[in-house]
Amino acid sequence: MTVNDALYELKAAVTDAVGGPVTALADVERIPLDYDAFLAHRTVSRIQGHALVGGERVAWSMIEKRTAGPALASAYLLDNGRREVNAYASGVLAGIAPGIGTPRMHGKLRDAEGGMTLWLEEIRHEGARPLDAETVLAAAHDLGGMGGLWAGRRLPEPWYFSGWIDRHSQPEAIEQGLATLRRRDPRAAAHLGDRLAAAEQLVLNQARYRGILESLPHTLCHHDAGGANVFHSRGRTVLIDWESIGPGPVGADLASLLFSSVRRGDALASVVMPLVEEALDTYSTALRAEAPTVTFKNIRLGFDAAVALRWKLAVDVVAGIEKGEPPRRGSLPDEDPAAALEELITLVDLLLASAGRALHKAP
Structure with a gap:
């Protein structure tokens, strides 16, 4: 050309x-x-x-x-x-x-x-960044509506993305990740305590989370609905960056919205963590309005197991502490390192809580 x-x-x-x-x-x-x-x-x-x-x-x-x-x-x-x-x-x-x-x-x-x-088209975000609570809850509701509209449909397009579990669970990195956690570095232990053992178990259970996710009702997902791709514009939620669109379980997009937004600095843990249960209820209500046969239990399980795939966060936090360079969040490059570490440890707590709940609630 x-x-x-x-x-x-x-x-x-x-x-x-x-x-x-x-x-x-x-x-x-x-x-x-x-x-x-x-x-x-x-x-x-x-x-x-x-x-x-x-x-x-x-x-x-x-x-x-x-x-x-x-x-x-x-x-x-x-x-x-x-x-x-x-x-x-x-x-x-x-x-x-x-x-x-x-x-x-x-x-x-x-x-x-x-x-x-x-x-x-260029979309202008009409709100705060990092995302505020109102925008997060509105996006949770609208993602739920999308999940319900597409739940149970055949999704035959050959170009749809199907490798989202491997993208998040990173099987190629598990061996090195386990080695990092098993070093039990004293500096990491001082910050994380018993979380190190729980994170190791989380890594070892990745195949179980895959099985849970593959067993749940599926829908059409954005698969990258983190805060950087979420806009509030002209009274509605607008999503950009549709490179990963494809089938996935109910609850998966909510995991991207809540977990990945904090991980990347597109939302603050202090804003998102108190909203988790409300966001789940909001997402579930909107989804079940379109697909009433999908249960809240399955939605909760999909969210928790999708969060559990993100084990690499715990390893990155440990590796950063060992090097004296806590991992930074891409959308907040000038964030105070101590504040970033505190935010990410809070997110590790969500990761481990979701992982434990998913195994407990799985059939």
């Missing part, structure tokens, strides 16, 4: 964005946005400029999400990028759930090297 072809596709995307035929583009600039900097060959930018529409000069702006081709990008990135393109192109996102909004896709481009570009 030539430069002229790319410009043609961009003009088509801008035409969709501004709602009128674009005869020329001017002042086009790209402003890089922070987005998973550890993923090489993936960029997210705000692209903006002016368009000539019916003789008038109109300002426009959208999000440009680009994944490089197979010569540079990993198979992981390529799979994610293709999946998101398929999700938008298939139309499934247009009617994902009454309470869930998604960005509008203005256009897409596949270049000669196999790279993929998506041009998407």
Whole structure:
């Protein structure tokens, strides 16, 4: 694809964005946005400029999400990028759930090297970051509604993501993780005490959590509904970043919302931890309004077992204490290290409580 072809596709995307035929583009600039900097060959930018529409000069702006081709990008990135393109192109996102909004896709481009570009509507978050309690509870409700709407449906699309359990449970890291926990470093023990033994048992029980999750009623999940991907916009919950869409058990998206948001610094433990039971009730009520045959017990079990997959948090906390560098949270890079450690130890408590409850409540 030539430069002229790319410009043609961009003009088509801008035409969709501004709602009128674009005869020329001017002042086009790209402003890089922070987005998973550890993923090489993936960029997210705000692209903006002016368009000539019916003789008038109109300002426009959208999000440009680009994944490089197979010569540079990993198979992981390529799979994610293709999946998101398929999700938008298939139309499934247009009617994902009454309470869930998604960005509008203005256009897409596949270049000669196999790279993929998506041009998407820019969503503005109307609220606080890190997320406040009101936004978390609203998102829990709307995710529950989505879970209920799709519960029990056939999900045949071959491009749906199916490897979410391995992504969270990281079987390839278990041996090293156990070694870290079994060192019983005195500094880690001073902070974590009996949690070290409980975390070791959690790692050893990962196969049991997989079995629990695979036995539960399934639905269509976002699978990355952490706070960075959750927006409150125009009175509704809007989710971005649909790279991991696919089947999963009821309760799994709530685990992403509550646990992963705190892990990444997109919400504070002091806000989320007191909300866990209320969020579960809110999520369950919305889900069961659409799918009344799904029980609260199954939803609770799905949430707890999905949280239990995140054992790596406990290992990362221990490793950080040993090195004198407590793990940081990506969305709060300037957070005080002592405060970050306290937040993450609070999250370890949720991890271990959920893990224990899942085994106790499993059939």
